[in-house]
Amino acid sequence: xxxxxxxxxxxxxxQRLRDGDEETFALVLDSWSGGMVRLAMSFVSTKDxxxxxxxxxxxxxxxxxxGFEGRASLKTWVxxxxxxxxxxxxxxxxxxxxxxxxxxxxxxxxVDAERFRATGEPYxxxxxxxxxxxxxxxxxxxxxxxxxxxxxxxxxDELPPRLRTVxxxxxxxxxGSEEVCSLLEISPGNQRVLLHRGRALLxxxxxxxxxxxxxxxxxxxxx
Amino acid sequence: xxxxxxxxLVTEFLDGSMSESAELSCVVHLARCEGCETYLDQFRQTxxxxxxxxxxxxxxxxxxxxxxxxxxxxxxx
Numbered sequence: 001x002x003x004x005x006x007x008x009x010x011x012x013x014x015q016r017l018r019d020g021d022e023e024t025f026a027l028v029l030d031s032w033s034g035g036m037v038r039l040a041m042s043f044v045s046t047k048d049x050x051x052x053x054x055x056x057x058x059x060x061x062x063x064x065x066x067g068f069e070g071r072a073s074l075k076t077w078v079x080x081x082x083x084x085x086x087x088x089x090x091x092x093x094x095x096x097x098x099x100x101x102x103x104x105x106x107x108x109x110x111v112d113a114e115r116f117r118a119t120g121e122p123y124x125x126x127x128x129x130x131x132x133x134x135x136x137x138x139x140x141x142x143x144x145x146x147x148x149x150x151x152x153x154x155x156x157d158e159l160p161p162r163l164r165t166v167x168x169x170x171x172x173x174x175x176g177s178e179e180v181c182s183l184l185e186i187s188p189g190n191q192r193v194l195l196h197r198g199r200a201l202l203x204x205x206x207x208x209x210x211x212x213x214x215x216x217x218x219x220x221x222x223x
Numbered sequence: 224x225x226x227x228x229x230x231x232l233v234t235e236f237l238d239g240s241m242s243e244s245a246e247l248s249c250v251v252h253l254a255r256c257e258g259c260e261t262y263l264d265q266f267r268q269t270x271x272x273x274x275x276x277x278x279x280x281x282x283x284x285x286x287x288x289x290x291x292x293x294x295x296x297x298x299x300x
Contacts, residue, residue, distance in 0.1 A: 034280060110231060132257070199270060
């Protein structure tokens with residue numbers, strides 16, 4: 001039995017939505033709207049505007065579900081409508097997130113240089129003893145998994161907008177790299193740099209969370 | 224290849240978009256380096272955790288109600 005927030009497979013979801021099953025619609029609405037508002041914020045200027053973008057997207061989904069062809073996943077399809085709606089609205093608000101070139105802070109190492117042996121030392125560039133990553137696993141337990149998701153959601157919100165946009169499209173919405181490049185008009189190389197930096201920052205957040213707080217069930221303690 | 228270099232190549236490695244020789248260097252490095260193997264595994268776990276439902280404020284209750292109403296009212300063939 002799946003947990004309360006697990007969604008059925010796409011073909012079941014789509015069929016139920018086409019049949020007008022309101023419970024299923026409420027389920028996808030509640031499952032995805034949080035992430036959608038988060039992503040829309042990258043393109044528009046205010047939270048209100050992001051919420052309206054998400055609302056417009058769902059209206060388009062209601063109108064278009066019969067025409068959904070199943071070439072991409074349902075979530076990817078919904079997110080494509082969202083991105084197009086958000087871009088159009090962002091353009092009207094004269095707010096665009098330019099992706100053409102990288103910012104200086106988006107380049108350079110993604111792992112703290114102090115964790116590696118310095119140039120000139122033996123084994124330069126290798127992990128300093130005690131600084132190498134220690135294995136962790138994301139707990140199976142339902143409540144703890146929920147906590148991990150909250151840590152991740154918070155960490156995504158703290159990412160710079162461009163990193164947040166790329167990582168949301170790739171890892172949350174499930175787009176391939178080519179689709180992200182075409183949606184954002186960004187080169188494959190720059191897309192990868194932004195994605196890598198975003199993932200590295202989130203991994204670091206999870207590392208500090210999982211190495212400390214998760215022994216205490218339900219605890220929020222942080223060092 | 225050293226560890227500081229490997230950690231910058233993880234996304235490219237996972238995307239499968241590397242040249243064959245670069246990929247081979249990564250595999251050789253991974254075979255000898257437990258720290259980087261762990262780093263790679265943590266990257267995988269991080270991206271996998273992102274795929275689920277993320278909690279968030281979502282949309283206001285009134286907007287949600289309007290959407291449910293629009294869904295009910297949609298004409299279906």
